[in-house]
Amino acid sequence: MQAFITRETLPSLPPPNTIKGPMAWMRQNLFSSVGNTIVTVVIVLAILSALIPFINWAFIKADWIGTSREDCTSGGACWVFVYVHLKLFMVGLYPESEVWRTLLVGAILVVTLAGLMIKAVPFKKYIQIFAIIVFPVIAFILLSGDSFGLPHVETNFWGGLLLTLVIAIVGIVAAFPLGILLALGRRSSMPIVKAICVVFIEVWRGVPLITVLFMSSVMLPLFLPEGMEINKLLRALVGITLFQSAYLAEVVRSGLQAIPKGQYEAANALGLTYWQGMYKVILPQALKIVIPGIVNSFISLFKDTSLVLIIGLFDLLATIQGAFASPKWLGYAIEGYLFAALVYWIFCFSMSRYSQHVERSLKTTH
Amino acid sequence: METATQTKPEIAVSLRDVNKWYGEFHVLKNVNLDVERGQRIVICGPSGSGKSTMIRCINRLEEHQAGQIIVDGIELNNDLKNIDQIRREVGMVFQHFNLFPHLTVLENCCLAPMWVRKIPRKEAEATAMEYLERVKIPHQAKKFPGQLSGGQQQRVAIARSLCMKPRIMLFDEPTSALDPEMIKEVLDTMIELAESGMTMLCVTHEMGFAKTVADSVIFMDAGQIIEMNTPDEFFNHPQHERSKLFLSQILGH
Numbered sequence: 001m002q003a004f005i006t007r008e009t010l011p012s013l014p015p016p017n018t019i020k021g022p023m024a025w026m027r028q029n030l031f032s033s034v035g036n037t038i039v040t041v042v043i044v045l046a047i048l049s050a051l052i053p054f055i056n057w058a059f060i061k062a063d064w065i066g067t068s069r070e071d072c073t074s075g076g077a078c079w080v081f082v083y084v085h086l087k088l089f090m091v092g093l094y095p096e097s098e099v100w101r102t103l104l105v106g107a108i109l110v111v112t113l114a115g116l117m118i119k120a121v122p123f124k125k126y127i128q129i130f131a132i133i134v135f136p137v138i139a140f141i142l143l144s145g146d147s148f149g150l151p152h153v154e155t156n157f158w159g160g161l162l163l164t165l166v167i168a169i170v171g172i173v174a175a176f177p178l179g180i181l182l183a184l185g186r187r188s189s190m191p192i193v194k195a196i197c198v199v200f201i202e203v204w205r206g207v208p209l210i211t212v213l214f215m216s217s218v219m220l221p222l223f224l225p226e227g228m229e230i231n232k233l234l235r236a237l238v239g240i241t242l243f244q245s246a247y248l249a250e251v252v253r254s255g256l257q258a259i260p261k262g263q264y265e266a267a268n269a270l271g272l273t274y275w276q277g278m279y280k281v282i283l284p285q286a287l288k289i290v291i292p293g294i295v296n297s298f299i300s301l302f303k304d305t306s307l308v309l310i311i312g313l314f315d316l317l318a319t320i321q322g323a324f325a326s327p328k329w330l331g332y333a334i335e336g337y338l339f340a341a342l343v344y345w346i347f348c349f350s351m352s353r354y355s356q357h358v359e360r361s362l363k364t365t366h
Numbered sequence: 367m368e369t370a371t372q373t374k375p376e377i378a379v380s381l382r383d384v385n386k387w388y389g390e391f392h393v394l395k396n397v398n399l400d401v402e403r404g405q406r407i408v409i410c411g412p413s414g415s416g417k418s419t420m421i422r423c424i425n426r427l428e429e430h431q432a433g434q435i436i437v438d439g440i441e442l443n444n445d446l447k448n449i450d451q452i453r454r455e456v457g458m459v460f461q462h463f464n465l466f467p468h469l470t471v472l473e474n475c476c477l478a479p480m481w482v483r484k485i486p487r488k489e490a491e492a493t494a495m496e497y498l499e500r501v502k503i504p505h506q507a508k509k510f511p512g513q514l515s516g517g518q519q520q521r522v523a524i525a526r527s528l529c530m531k532p533r534i535m536l537f538d539e540p541t542s543a544l545d546p547e548m549i550k551e552v553l554d555t556m557i558e559l560a561e562s563g564m565t566m567l568c569v570t571h572e573m574g575f576a577k578t579v580a581d582s583v584i585f586m587d588a589g590q591i592i593e594m595n596t597p598d599e600f601f602n603h604p605q606h607e608r609s610k611l612f613l614s615q616i617l618g619h
Contacts, residue, residue, distance in 0.1 A: 260462075260464075262460060262462050262464035263464060263466065265427050265460065265464060266458075266460065266464035266465075266466070268425075268426075268427060268453065269425055269427060269453060269456075269457070269458040269460075269527075270453070270477070270478035270482065270526070270527070270530060271450060271453040271454040271478055271482040271530065272477075272478060272481060272482060273450065276481050276482070280477055280481065281466050281477075284468050285466075285467065285468050288468065362468070364467060364468055364510040364512055364513075
């Protein structure tokens with residue numbers, strides 16, 4: 001055999017340049033052969049033939065501002081419908097003179113969220129405490145009133161996007177810790193705790209949300225003592241929270257199962273108690289793994305809030321449907337649904353983008 | 367007074383007729399063992415012989431079903447207080463390091479002192495840096511475990527255990543998952559620890575380590591302690607047939 005000994009240490013070189021610019025990319029991927037070119041052209045034409053009429057209808061020939069359907073004369077989309085009803089869609093029947101309160105709550109929420117999400121903002125711990133403990137109190141006082149000289153606004157008057165957000169945020173914030181506790185309980189070695197959690201999760205996952213809402217609004221009052229009444233919105237919130245927590249529990253449990261046994265053992269061996277180990281070692285890792293699943297649940301919860309229509313709560317979608325069903329505005333369902341879709345999409349897409357950002361920032365390897 | 371403690375050394379770990387089963391499988395059979403304070407014990411034996419199970423019983427990662435285990439004067443039973451107290455005094459190093467990947471090296475080392483011993487962060491970090499220096503990786507303190515080599519991770523794991531200032535250290539095959547080049551750095555750390563007088567129980571097949579630091583070598587097979595002797599005697603004049611066979615197989619190649 002011929003022996004070999006290297007005579008030099010090779011230097012590290014930069015990788016070969018693979019960036020070629022859009023023209024080169026198109027030539028390589030879209031027009032590389034005759035067949036490829038034909039397919040590309042056909043698909044582009046198909047997209048354009050659908051897109052151009054839509055853009056024409058939705059933007060170019062559309063009417064934007066006015067006071068009644070008589071202002072829609074161009075033959076395109078009648079966004080006047082949305083323009084006129086914007087207050088209804090945003091806050092429902094909330095009294096006109098008190099709308100500033102909802103805007104103030106919204107502003108505080110936006111500032112708080114920005115404080116939580118933007119890395120450069122200091123005092124994260126205090127902002128978290130504010131967001132979890134102080135903000136709900138402020139929001140409730142402002143929205144509901146009846147104290148600090150604010151007139152009382154019954155929850156019956158809450159509606160539109162306001163109601164959608166109240167239900168979604170309360171549902172998300174309340175269901176999350178409950179879901180974690182249920183997931184831990186289902187993996188508990190204590191048979192009674194485990195049994196309670198399994199039964200709870202399986203019962204709530206097994207029934208449709210519509211049934212839950214219907215039960216909470218129609219059946220529950222029958223079992224309550226006479227004269228005792230629980231606010232309709234509160235009943236819906238409790239129902240949605242319990243329903244959502246069962247789903248979240250299973251998502252979190254899948255994360256707990258993905259954590260190697262060695263992590264539990266190391267936490268135990270160091271003397272950490274069960275709750276310390278869970279809080280500092282296991283849950284941070286498990287929740288990181290299941291961020292996509294958690295956000296998936298949150299997004300579906302956000303959209304499921306539209307089901308509260310069946311118990312007579314008027315959320316965003318319900319107010320829109322109500323508006324185009326009125327005789328004055330018959331026939332503008334398309335505009336209404338498109339607007340609803342756009343609003344839902346903005347919120348859901350934001351959640352999705354933010355979760356991707358969180359996932360990236362939690363990466364601890366190369 | 368001093369001669370009195372020397373003639374009657376304190377017992378750090380004592381196992382009396384310990385038995386354990388995995389289902390029907392009898393994994394520990396009447397294990398009896400006394401470890402004096404400051405003693406270094408190496409436990410070896412074929413895989414499945416119960417050696418890991420035995421040391422994992424000492425800090426209750428596994429539960430024994432019969433017999434008595436006394437650690438640092440405290441009996442291990444179902445009393446959670448006793449278990450917590452023993453785990454504080456017993457450090458453990460695992461085959462697969464088991465560092466917490468979401469925490470930096472420094473945070474790994476400070477977690478238990480801060481939460482279990484309630485030591486303020488500043489003090490815990492100072493102690494952690496001291497031990498990281500002792501295992502020769504203070505400059506990696508801000509990195510995450512995933513960014514370190516296996517040998518470095520294991521040294522961090524040793525430092526993490528030492529930060530709790532344990533009185534007894536358990537090692538469960540600390541070098542078995544390491545590349546050959548990295549075994550030495552971990553063994554050097556362990557040898558240094560042994561020389562500082564730590565009570566150590568090591569499950570390992572590093573016979574060089576056993577010869578250098580061990581006070582006695584335990585050979586286990588099929589859940590039983592087969593032979594226990596000084597390293598010199600054990601390696602040069604094994605008594606039991608099973609020990610002879612084991613040694614000839616690991617040293618013969």
